[in-house]
Amino acid sequence: MTYNLTPRAPRDDEAPQIINICAQSGLFTSEELAGFSEQIAADAAAGTLGEQWRVAGRTGIEAAAFFGPEQIADGVWNLWFIAVLPDRRGSAIGTQLIADVEREAAKQGARLLIVETSGDANFAATRRFYRARGYEEEAKIRDWYGDGSDKIIFRKRT
Incomplete structure (x- = not known):
């Protein structure tokens, strides 16, 4: 099934749902989840959750992405992650969300979008995505x- 939806900036009160998606995705270690939880909570408390998420x-929320500018490079943005609930994978929700991230980053001056991921076998689907x-790798x-356990860095011009 293909979803017809419009990706959007989250509301600050949706922080727990984003944390839930991160946890259910199975992509992150407990340390990474703790870091995301802290970042999400801080952004929500500051009223800025919608700026980089x-x-x-x-x-409801079935997918989330976290992205933002690289502080030491001109026009380079990082897509730190995109996570989709396991039962929604293959529905094109991730495709629509990443396209939205690319548009948002470009509107804010991004010329390159960088993605870092694992080279481990269990991340093969992520790399194919x-x-x-x-x-491009x-x-x-x-x-x-x-x-x-290698790090693979991808890039795309916006």
Whole structure:
């Protein structure tokens, strides 16, 4: 099923739903989830959750993305992650959400969008997702996450 939805900036009161998506996605370690929870809570408390987060869903929030500018590079933005509820994968919700992130970043001056992900076998679908959406593998840093666990860096012009 393809969703017909409009990705949007989240409301500050939707922070718990975003944390839930991160947890259910199965993509993150407990340390990463703790960091995201702190970031989401801080952004919500400051009233800025909608500045670097985007959400999408047909019934509630079913996918979330976190992105923002690289502080030391001109026009380079990072897509730190995109997470989709497991039972919504394959529905095109992630495709619509990443396209929205790309538009938002470009509107705010991004010329490049960078994505960093794992080279581990359990992230093969993640890497295929980015490649299918026009992201090019720019670099691989061997053993980044641990011995035998590489970091793969993708890039796309906005």
